[in-house]
Amino acid sequence: MGIRNVVQRQFGPVAAEYAVSVVHASGPDLAVLVDVAAAAGAQRALDVGCGAGHTALAIAPHVASVVALDLAEAMLDQARHLAVERGVTNMAFQSGDAEHLPFPDESFDLVTSRYAAHHFPRPAVALREIARVLRPGGILLLVDVVAPPEPLLDTHLNTIELLRDPSHVRDHPVDEWRRMLASAGLYAELLGEWPLRLAFAPWIARMHTPPERAALIRAIFESAPGEVRAGLAIEPDGSFSVPTALLRGSKPLEPRLEEA
Amino acid sequence: MKLVLRLLGVAALVALGVVIYRAVRQYREDSVFDLGAGTQPGTPASGEPRSISPELLAILADPGDKGPVELMTDSEGKEWLVNRRNGYRYPVEDGIPIMLLEEGEKNRDESLIIQQS
Numbered sequence: 102m103g104i105r106n107v108v109q110r111q112f113g114p115v116a117a118e119y120a121v122s123v124v125h126a127s128g129p130d131l132a133v134l135v136d137v138a139a140a141a142g143a144q145r146a147l148d149v150g151c152g153a154g155h156t157a158l159a160i161a162p163h164v165a166s167v168v169a170l171d172l173a174e175a176m177l178d179q180a181r182h183l184a185v186e187r188g189v190t191n192m193a194f195q196s197g198d199a200e201h202l203p204f205p206d207e208s209f210d211l212v213t214s215r216y217a218a219h220h221f222p223r224p225a226v227a228l229r230e231i232a233r234v235l236r237p238g239g240i241l242l243l244v245d246v247v248a249p250p251e252p253l254l255d256t257h258l259n260t261i262e263l264l265r266d267p268s269h270v271r272d273h274p275v276d277e278w279r280r281m282l283a284s285a286g287l288y289a290e291l292l293g294e295w296p297l298r299l300a301f302a303p304w305i306a307r308m309h310t311p312p313e314r315a316a317l318i319r320a321i322f323e324s325a326p327g328e329v330r331a332g333l334a335i336e337p338d339g340s341f342s343v344p345t346a347l348l349r350g351s352k353p354l355e356p357r358l359e360e361a
Numbered sequence: 362m363k364l365v366l367r368l369l370g371v372a373a374l375v376a377l378g379v380v381i382y383r384a385v386r387q388y389r390e391d392s393v394f395d396l397g398a399g400t401q402p403g404t405p406a407s408g409e410p411r412s413i414s415p416e417l418l419a420i421l422a423d424p425g426d427k428g429p430v431e432l433m434t435d436s437e438g439k440e441w442l443v444n445r446r447n448g449y450r451y452p453v454e455d456g457i458p459i460m461l462l463e464e465g466e467k468n469r470d471e472s473l474i475i476q477q478s
Contacts, residue, residue, distance in 0.1 A: 105461075145420075166416055177457050193417035196459040201424035203451075203460035208420050 104222045104270065105198065109173050111268040111308070112152075116175035118307045119153040120183060125216060126155045129295050130244045130347050134213065137292065137349065139163040141240055143211035149199050149231065150217020154180025154192070156244075160213060161189045168209075170195045170202075172220075199227035207236040215244040219262070219272050228285035232352055241287060241350040246297065246343045248272040254332040257325060258343060261318045265310045275346050287350030294346045301339035413440065413453055423449065424460050433473070441468070445475045 102110075112119075119125055134156070138146070144165040148157040151169035153176060161167050161184075169180050169192055177194045184192045197203050199214075199221055212231050221227045231241050246262075248255035248271075255274060262269040273281070275291060282289035305315045322335050329335070334342040413432065423430050423444040430442040430451065440453035442460070449465030450473070451458055 105463075168417065168420075172461075174454065174457065174459065178455075181457075193414050194457045195417065195421075196454075196457055196461060197424060198461055201462055203422050203424040203430075203458075204420055205422045205427055 104220075104268065105172055108220055108268040111266060112173040113175040115307060115309050116153065116173065116179045118309075119176065120179040122153070122303075122307060124297065124299070125152060128297070128345075130293065130345055131156065131159055131215070133293050133347055134215065134242050134244060135159050135163065137240075137242060137347075138211055138213065141211055143209075143239075145209045146211040146213065147202075147204070147209045147234065149202075149212060149214040149227070150220065151180055152176050152217065154183050156213050156215040157192055158183060158187060158189055160211070161192055164191070164211065166191045166193065168193045168195050170197045170199075171217075172196065172198055200230055202230045202234050204234045206233050207239075208234045210236055210239045212239070212241045213243075214241070216246065218243060218245045220268055220270055222270055224270075224273065225281050225284060228281050228287070228350070232285045232287050232350070235287075235352040237352055237354045239352050241282075241348075241352075242292075243278065243282075243348045243350065244345060245278075246272045247278070247294075247346045248274045249332055249344060250274050250276065251328070251332065253326070254329055257321065257329045258333065261321055264314045264318050264321075265305065266308050272343070275348070278346070278348055282348065282350040285350070287352055290349045290351075292347045292349050294344055296334070296342045297345045298334075298342045299340060301336075301341075304340075412456055413442075413458055417458070421458060421460065423451075423465070424462050425449070425465070443470075443473050445473060446477065448472070448474045 138160045146160055146164040146167040148167060148169050151157050151171045154169050157167045157169040157180065169177070171177050174196055177196060181194050195203070200223060212235055218224055235241065248258055259271055262272060279289045319339055322339055325335065418432060421430055421442060422428060426444070426446065428444065428446060430444050433441050433443050435441060442451040442453065442458055444465065448469045448471045450468040450470055451460050451465045452468060
């Protein structure tokens with residue numbers, strides 16, 4: 102079974118949890134993302150890894166149309182349900198793979214992806230696909246949990262993430278995202294970083310993590326070195342904080358357009 | 362014991378016959394509906410018809426070769442997005458196109474390929 106099937110299997114039974122997740126439905130990063138998206142004056146938008154649709158729903162009022170794309174059909178059902186509930190009519194729903202986007206070149210002014218990229222098996226390939234479907238001058242707004250720059254914290258964070266969620270691939274450090282955006286031909290800028298506090302019980306419950314794996318996460322926290330406990334702000338009940346970042350990747354205007 | 366098994370076998374044959382008869386009758390009825398103008402057998406009976414939006418259809422491409430796809434309805438009324446270059450068929454589930462390469466390959470129908478001139 103490939104990682105795509107693991108993602109689909111993982112998010113099938115838990116889709117409804119994400120529709121009501123406060124972490125996913127709001128946050129300072131989402132507010133900035135919406136501001137930047139609105140200022141960009143985008144017409145056609147695509148949200149890659151839309152999950153329950155929170156990001157696509159948030160930008161929908163600021164664009165002509167938004168396509169919400171996800172690998173997991175169960176998530177798309179949740180997203181459509183929320184859209185109907187809120188009377189949002191300029192959203193389309195689409196099952197697809199970030200590495201093989203089903204759109205022609207230069208189809209969108211804006212691509213967003215929030216808390217999804219840590220599931221991309223080959224993020225560099227996904228970024229190239231995103232760059233391909235962006236029109237020249239278009240932007241990607243990428244939000245995700247990022248790994249701290251220290252390898253010690255990086256290892257701990259990605260280990261507990263994988264224990265919690267078998268479909269987790271990797272939280273990348275900001276510098277790695279910058280490099281990957283640049284090699285996809287996008288001009289990378291860090292627009293903001295925020296700590297995200299994850300309360301242990303809902304974090305585990307949302308993903309239906311089995312108790313033995315939750316216990317392993319607690320064991321890792323308990324034996325973690327001081328740098329990790331401080332860096333991830335681990336609390337007695339297992340709640341902790343992770344860094345999140347919003348990056349913008351801008352597709353350069355083609356030379357002939359600049360001359361015109 | 363043998364008698365019981367024999368009776369079970371006969372019952373199974375009869376049941377199979379009934380199932381085939383019903384399937385054939387259903388197919389004939391569906392075929393009649395296919396001729397009716399404006400009938401949408403794929404429309405769910407429950408609520409609003411969920412069809413793929415024209416805007417989305419206009420920008421959809423095959424995830425592999427990025428070329429255009431064609432909306433087609435099969436004899437059972439199910440909608441597919443078809444790549445006429447390689448016969449890949451992508452299902453439309455309740456109005457949501459499933460544009461995954463493995464789905465297209467799994468449902469490939471070579472008879473739908475149009476040779477490019």
